[in-house]
Amino acid sequence: MLTFAFRKLLTLVGTMIGIAALTFLITNVAPGDPARLVAGPNATEDMVATIRTEYGLDKSLPEQFIVYMGELVRGDLGTSIVTTRPVLEEVMRYAPATLELVFVAMFLGIVIGVPLGMLSAVYKDGPLDQITRIFSISGVAIPAFWFGILLQLMFAVDLEWLPVSGRLPLVTRPPEFVTGLLLVDSLISGNFATFWVSLQHIILPAIVLSFPCLASILRVNRAEMIEVLQSDYIVAARAHGISSFRIVALYALKNAMLPTLAMIGLRFGWMLGSTVLVETVFDWPGIGLYAVSSALSSDFKPVVGVTLMIGFFFIVANTLVDLAYAWIDPRLRKA
Amino acid sequence: MTATPMTPIDTSVEDTRPLTFRERHASQIRQWRLYAHMFRKSFSSMLGLSLVVLFLVLAAIGPLIVPYPEAASGAINMSAKLQPPSSTYWFGTDEMGADIFSRVIIGARTSLWIGVVITGIAAIVGITLGIIAGYRGGWVRAVIMRFTELFLAVPGLALALAIVAALGPGITNCVLALAIVWWPGYVRLVEAKTLSIKEELFIESARSIGAKTPWILWHHILPNCMSPIIVKMSMDMGMAILSAASLGFIGLGAQPPSPEWGSMISVARTYMPDWWWYSLFPGAAIFLTVLGFNLLGDGLRDILDPRSRDR
Numbered sequence: 001m002l003t004f005a006f007r008k009l010l011t012l013v014g015t016m017i018g019i020a021a022l023t024f025l026i027t028n029v030a031p032g033d034p035a036r037l038v039a040g041p042n043a044t045e046d047m048v049a050t051i052r053t054e055y056g057l058d059k060s061l062p063e064q065f066i067v068y069m070g071e072l073v074r075g076d077l078g079t080s081i082v083t084t085r086p087v088l089e090e091v092m093r094y095a096p097a098t099l100e101l102v103f104v105a106m107f108l109g110i111v112i113g114v115p116l117g118m119l120s121a122v123y124k125d126g127p128l129d130q131i132t133r134i135f136s137i138s139g140v141a142i143p144a145f146w147f148g149i150l151l152q153l154m155f156a157v158d159l160e161w162l163p164v165s166g167r168l169p170l171v172t173r174p175p176e177f178v179t180g181l182l183l184v185d186s187l188i189s190g191n192f193a194t195f196w197v198s199l200q201h202i203i204l205p206a207i208v209l210s211f212p213c214l215a216s217i218l219r220v221n222r223a224e225m226i227e228v229l230q231s232d233y234i235v236a237a238r239a240h241g242i243s244s245f246r247i248v249a250l251y252a253l254k255n256a257m258l259p260t261l262a263m264i265g266l267r268f269g270w271m272l273g274s275t276v277l278v279e280t281v282f283d284w285p286g287i288g289l290y291a292v293s294s295a296l297s298s299d300f301k302p303v304v305g306v307t308l309m310i311g312f313f314f315i316v317a318n319t320l321v322d323l324a325y326a327w328i329d330p331r332l333r334k335a
Numbered sequence: 336m337t338a339t340p341m342t343p344i345d346t347s348v349e350d351t352r353p354l355t356f357r358e359r360h361a362s363q364i365r366q367w368r369l370y371a372h373m374f375r376k377s378f379s380s381m382l383g384l385s386l387v388v389l390f391l392v393l394a395a396i397g398p399l400i401v402p403y404p405e406a407a408s409g410a411i412n413m414s415a416k417l418q419p420p421s422s423t424y425w426f427g428t429d430e431m432g433a434d435i436f437s438r439v440i441i442g443a444r445t446s447l448w449i450g451v452v453i454t455g456i457a458a459i460v461g462i463t464l465g466i467i468a469g470y471r472g473g474w475v476r477a478v479i480m481r482f483t484e485l486f487l488a489v490p491g492l493a494l495a496l497a498i499v500a501a502l503g504p505g506i507t508n509c510v511l512a513l514a515i516v517w518w519p520g521y522v523r524l525v526e527a528k529t530l531s532i533k534e535e536l537f538i539e540s541a542r543s544i545g546a547k548t549p550w551i552l553w554h555h556i557l558p559n560c561m562s563p564i565i566v567k568m569s570m571d572m573g574m575a576i577l578s579a580a581s582l583g584f585i586g587l588g589a590q591p592p593s594p595e596w597g598s599m600i601s602v603a604r605t606y607m608p609d610w611w612w613y614s615l616f617p618g619a620a621i622f623l624t625v626l627g628f629n630l631l632g633d634g635l636r637d638i639l640d641p642r643s644r645d646r
Contacts, residue, residue: 273490
């Protein structure tokens with residue numbers, strides 16, 4: 001198990017270097033002058049020339065790459081033109097909001113998706129199965145940004161149950177910074193009013209973000225359950241007169257969870273990508289919104305920084321899933 | 336005893352007439368009729384097919400049938416701006432007084448173009464690389480697969496966002512960026528399939544009678560990879576349209592007044608609670624189109640790849 005974990009760690013580092021190279025490639029292969037890209041659309045020739053020497057863009061590409069990698073290793077993601085602050089600092093400031101949103105959405109996806117998948121497998125082709133089928137197919141097809149707008153119209157504007165957007169109202173003082181996750185921090189500081197308000201704010205964006213994830217978890221779990229429920233040991237368990245609930249919830253679910261786990265890992269990365277949309281709709285101050293507003297103002301370094309950060313989280317999540325897989329199923333440690 | 340030489344059975348009487356098309360392709364026709372039968376039986380497949388056909392028809396003749404064709408090119412009619420849905424303007428009007436119904440219908444052509452280009456480029460690049468990686472093996476495969484995994488290691492939308500940011504906003508760059516992040520899926524699919532097919536006996540026999548590699552790839556490997564590719568392409572048409580609309584919504588894709596669904600919603604959002612119809616209808620168009628392609632892909636998988644029917 002240890003050697004397996006070590007090998008996975010090596011792959012993780014290798015992939016990180018690869019992604020860094022990829023972002024470097026995107027910056028430099030794109031037609032147009034990277035110096036101009038950094039300088040922004042309104043820069044004069046002089047400014048572009050200054051930036052070219054300042055950023056070492058007059059050097060050869062391999063040289064630039066080494067400089068770039070050196071900066072990355074030191075945690076230097078460059079500076080944002082708009083805010084003139086280090087990108088890493090800003091990404092770190094916005095990352096907790098995104099992670100909080102993704103965690104809550106993932107939680108919703110799992111606690112709703114897994115049982116629903118299980119039930120539709122048990123009652124295959126029944127009415128519940130038909131409903132979840134429609135649900136899971138439309139979950140993947142619905143545009144997240146549009147779904148978000150519809151929910152805002154319904155629950156925030158029409159019914160006024162929940163706030164339209166944002167993470168906390170302006171008048172509410174955020175709890176003392178511990179993890180950066182407002183839900184956790186407010187509980188730590190014992191401030192239940194703030195906890196309640198931030199919970200209200202996170203519900204709609206989390207639902208939107210979790211919807212496609214929920215749909216695919218449901219689908220995978222259902223398919224696996226159907227297969228597992230037909231296997232011999234389930235038949236044997238039934239023959240022994242073990243209760244249906246015990247068979248389904250304990251014996252079958254455990255074995256159906258492996259592919260579901262893989263789907264969860266995959267969807268985690270996918271969610272990090274679509275936070276870009278959900279955060280834009282709900283003005284959620286996370287790295288997605290930061291990337292979008294930077295991209296719209298031609299501020300390139302933050303976009304690259306966020307891409308690297310998302311890539312990093314995704315790889316870490318996938319490595320964790322791989323490790324969990326190997327921990328559950330020892331056969332996979334050899335692979 | 337003299338053996339009377341056996342006379343071969345004379346079959347020439349039957350064969351004087353050239354085989355008709357139906358006779359030559361009898362087995363394929365039977366196969367296709369079975370497919371059609373299975374497809375017709377499934378409600379969701381037929382729904383998907385209908386939605387896709389509707390979308391294709393609108394993309395083909397949309398500009399000819401809409402009530403206000405000038406709405407697509409940014410015509411300004413301030414006297415009719417932001418009107419709710421009515422019998423004159425079925426889906427209402429936008430902030431320039433353009434008919435949203437016309438813009439949504441004409442937008443189908445934009446979306447079709449986006450979907451076809453992204454899926455087409457991705458499939459061509461991905462299939463080529465995948466088939467080479469799977470068939471050649473060795474370091475060629477290692478290089479291609481490592482490179483592919485690298486692209487898969489960053490969520491597609493995030494990577495596409497970075498590429499568009501580097502290239503500059505606009506529909507062409509957006510399509511290009513999505514095509515760049517889309518091909519790796521095909522490499523994985525085709526590589527895996529090629530790996531298993533190349534061990535089959537008929538490949539070995541083809542090689543033993545002197546078939547060259549390109550011939551084998553084109554005539555033996557590729558046709559046998561086709562069913563999962565077709566299923567994936569159908570699904571990807573929808574997802575590519577959705578992704579391009581997402582970039583349009585962010586403001587990095589198609590720029591107004593171009594009639595693209597995502598960018599329409601992007602503008603509509605600023606007119607949000609009061610002018611709800613502005614974002615409702617373009618969004619519904621995206622949803623139904625993507626749903627159609629997904630259901631169609633699902634239905635195709637059911638008939639082409641029955642082993643995964645319960646997935």
